[in-house]
Structure formats: C-alpha cells, structure tokens
Amino acid sequence: MPRITRRVALRAGLLTTVAALSLTPVTTASADDAGRAASDLPPIFSADVATYNLYLGATLDPLFTATTPEELVRLAGEVYAGVEATNFPERAGAIADQIAEHDPEVVGLQEVALWEKGPLGGQLQVTYDFLDLLLDELAERGHPYRAVATNWNFDGTLPISAAEQARFRDRDVIIVRADLPRPLLQVTNPQSGTYAAVLQIPTAIPGVTFESPRGWSTVDVRLLGARFRFANTHLEASGPAAIRNAQAAELAGLLDASPLRTVLVGDLNSRPNDVAGAYGILTGAGFADAWLATGGDPATGFTAGQTATLLDENRLRSRIDYVLTGDGIRPLSAEVIGDEEADRSQPTGFWPSDHAGVVATLRFTR
Known part of the structure; x- marks a missing residue:
C-alpha cells in the first residue's frame, strides 16, 4: 500500500475542496447562498510554494577578467558556448519534472534567462527563452x-566572434498554476522593482x-478565501556584501x-550563519526560515x-x-528538490540546475 505522507494528505483535502468548487452546478445565488459558500471553506488549509534558480547556463565571471577588447570577445564566445553546452531545452524537462511532482x-x-543571437550589426533572434x-x-x-510577475535584471550585448553577437537578459519570474478555477486561486496586483544598490564591475x-541590477517582484494571492503577498527575489551574488x-x-x-501576510522566496546568496547579512x-x-521551522537539519538542506x-x-x-514566511503563516514541511541522482536530465545526465529548488507546505488561517 502506498505510504500516505503529510503532503499527500494535505493535498487530498485541498483537491476535495477544488472538486466541490469546480463541480457544483451553476445557479443563481442569493446573498445567503454566498454566505453559506464562504462558510463552507476550511478555516485552516495549506498551500504549496516553491523557489527554483534555473541557472542561466554558464558563469559570466570570466567576462569581468578581460584585459583587451579581443579577449572580451573570446570570453563572451566561450560563455555563449557554455550556454549551448548545458542545454536548457533538455534541463527544462528535468526542472518541470520536479515542479510537476509537487505541483505548488x-x-x-530566478535566472530565467533570455538569450538572443545574430550577426554583428544585424537583428537578434531569440535562441533560448527559459520561461517559454x-x-x-x-x-x-x-x-x-x-x-504573473517579472522583474528584469542584467542586460548585456557583446560580440561573441568576428561575425556574431549575443544578448543576455536576466529576469526573475513568479508563476502560478493555470489549472485551478478562479474561485480557488486569484492573483492580482503584480508589482516589480529594481534595488537602489547596484553592483558596478x-x-x-x-x-x-x-x-548588475537586481530586483524583486510580488503578487497578491487569494487562495480559498485567504490572502497573502508572494514575493520573489535574487540578491546580488558578487562584490561587496554591503550591496x-x-x-x-x-x-x-x-x-x-x-x-497582507507575506511569503518570500528566492536566492538570497546568504547562508544561515550570515547573521549580520x-x-x-x-x-x-520577522521572517521564519521554513527549512528550520519544520525541523530541517541546519547542517543539510544544501541548495547551491x-x-x-x-x-x-x-x-x-x-x-x-529559501522559503521564508511572515506572521500568520506556519510552515508544515520543507523539502529540497532536484538534488538526487534520479533527478538528472535525460539523455545527457545534467543536473537540472546549479541550484536545487525548495518546496514548502504552508498553513494559513482564513
């Protein structure tokens, strides 16, 4: 008999509610009917959220070491070759497997890259749109x-050979399930911005x-009558920690x-012992670390x-x-995903990303 985990049990309860909302015949409702429908919603329920850094496909660090324009072109070509070699179309399947398994x-x-390439002085064509x-x-x-929300970060165009150029644009994106009926999941008020502190290299x-600009994005989520703000970010990885x-x-x-109460996810480029960072x-x-709040071993849970x-x-x-939660939200479980040998892509065997993801089950009170 399959083992029934806490996540499966919670998901079963949520799906029961979805079925009730989705399959009830549509009739003309009175104000009393609407009140009864609202009271039928569970006063306490759970939701799954996740964070995943997709890896832009190569490291940009070599670019910053160039000492001549010719060397910069050569290094830019090597960066683009690295993007091709790490094959996001294949990796996207492995990442999708992880997300689909947990269905947050x-x-x-983060690092939802958009790569373009074209002739020098000519029109660029999209080669890899990680989001699509x-x-x-x-x-x-x-x-x-x-x-449902996007913030744009680094944007750079460089020659990658004597005849071609490439453009890389970095973004962070919030996505939500598209299969849930509107009475269950509503998303409004998308916001995004760029931080005032910007790394100059x-x-x-x-x-x-x-x-290297960095930013944030938020949306307001209404889930089974409860509302919360969901925030996503990728803080600066290089340069002085002060930035x-x-x-x-x-x-x-x-x-x-x-x-609204808040859920914050993202790549913070900061370890748990970075108490001053x-x-x-x-x-x-006031944010709680879902991994630690649910009894995760402080010496494990590695993601990068x-x-x-x-x-x-x-x-x-x-x-x-991390998945971090504000007041009024209690983490029930947290799990690292994309970190097992079985999670590698097929047929090449890439890790899904240079990061693992984190998925957490959170309990809300309406």
Whole structure:
C-alpha cells in the first residue's frame, strides 16, 4: 500500500475542496447562498510554494577578467558556448519534472534567462527563452502554469566572434498554476522593482564597466478565501556584501509595508550563519526560515554549488535558497528538490540546475 505522507494528505483535502468548487452546478445565488459558500471553506488549509534558480547556463565571471577588447570577445564566445553546452531545452524537462511532482500553487523562479543571437550589426533572434521552454514542458506534463510577475535584471550585448553577437537578459519570474478555477486561486496586483544598490564591475578595458541590477517582484494571492503577498527575489551574488545587505534591507522595508501576510522566496546568496547579512536582515525583520521551522537539519538542506558544466558529482555544499514566511503563516514541511541522482536530465545526465529548488507546505488561517 502506498505510504500516505503529510503532503499527500494535505493535498487530498485541498483537491476535495477544488472538486466541490469546480463541480457544483451553476445557479443563481442569493446573498445567503454566498454566505453559506464562504462558510463552507476550511478555516485552516495549506498551500504549496516553491523557489527554483534555473541557472542561466554558464558563469559570466570570466567576462569581468578581460584585459583587451579581443579577449572580451573570446570570453563572451566561450560563455555563449557554455550556454549551448548545458542545454536548457533538455534541463527544462528535468526542472518541470520536479515542479510537476509537487505541483505548488505559486513558484518563484530566478535566472530565467533570455538569450538572443545574430550577426554583428544585424537583428537578434531569440535562441533560448527559459520561461517559454519551462512552461511548455510543464504543459506537456499536464501541469500548466502561467507567469504573473517579472522583474528584469542584467542586460548585456557583446560580440561573441568576428561575425556574431549575443544578448543576455536576466529576469526573475513568479508563476502560478493555470489549472485551478478562479474561485480557488486569484492573483492580482503584480508589482516589480529594481534595488537602489547596484553592483558596478569595472574591467581593465578603458570605458568598459558592467552593471548588475537586481530586483524583486510580488503578487497578491487569494487562495480559498485567504490572502497573502508572494514575493520573489535574487540578491546580488558578487562584490561587496554591503550591496546585497542593502538590497535585503530595502526588500524588508517594502514587505513590512504590505497590508497582507507575506511569503518570500528566492536566492538570497546568504547562508544561515550570515547573521549580520541578508539572511539575518530578513529573519530579523520577522521572517521564519521554513527549512528550520519544520525541523530541517541546519547542517543539510544544501541548495547551491553544482559545477558550471552540471555533469560532475553532486557538489551542493551551501544553503542560500529559501522559503521564508511572515506572521500568520506556519510552515508544515520543507523539502529540497532536484538534488538526487534520479533527478538528472535525460539523455545527457545534467543536473537540472546549479541550484536545487525548495518546496514548502504552508498553513494559513482564513
């Protein structure tokens, strides 16, 4: 007999409610009928949320070491070749498998890359749209999602050879299940912004400086009559910690002003022992770490560290990807996904990403 886990039991209860909402014949309802329908909703229920950094496909760090324009072109070509080699169309299937298995209502995605390529001085054509590729894979599995909020980050165009150029645009995206009826799941008020603190990366090439803006996005979610704000972010990974910390402080202030209880997910680039840094700033602002709140081992739960090729043995050695919850939300479970050998892509055997994802079951009171 299959083992019934807490997640399965909670999901069964939610699906029962969905069926009741979806299959009840449509009739003309009075105000009393509407009141009875609202009272039939469970006063306490759960929802699943997740975070997943998709990995842009290569590391950009070599670009910042270039000392001549010629070297920059060569390094840019190597970066683009790395993107092709790590094959996001194949990896998207492995990531979709992880999301579809858990079917979270709301997901925060980071490094949702948009790559374009074309002749020097000519028109660029999209070569890899990570969002479209992932949504297509999810739909093929019978688990459709839709994008509801996006914030744009790094945007750069460089020659990658004597004849071609490539453009990379980074974004973070919130997606929600597209198969749930409106009485169950409603998403409104999409917002996004760029942090005031921006990393500037000078190079040895006169006049060449890279800029790495980072941002946030939020939506208001109404789920079975309960409302919460869902926030997604990817804080700065490089440069002085002061930049990342300033971004975390700005985000904490933005979310503190919300009239709704809040779920925050993302890649914070900050470990749990970073008590004076981004992690400490956000937990100090009242957010609970779902992994720790549900009894997760502080010495495990690693989410970052796979090598750039995604083909080596498991190198996850740090925990920097989180589901954080504000007041009025109690984490029931948290699980790292995409970190097992069986999760690798087929046929090549890539890790789904250089990060693992995190999915959490959260309990709300209406």
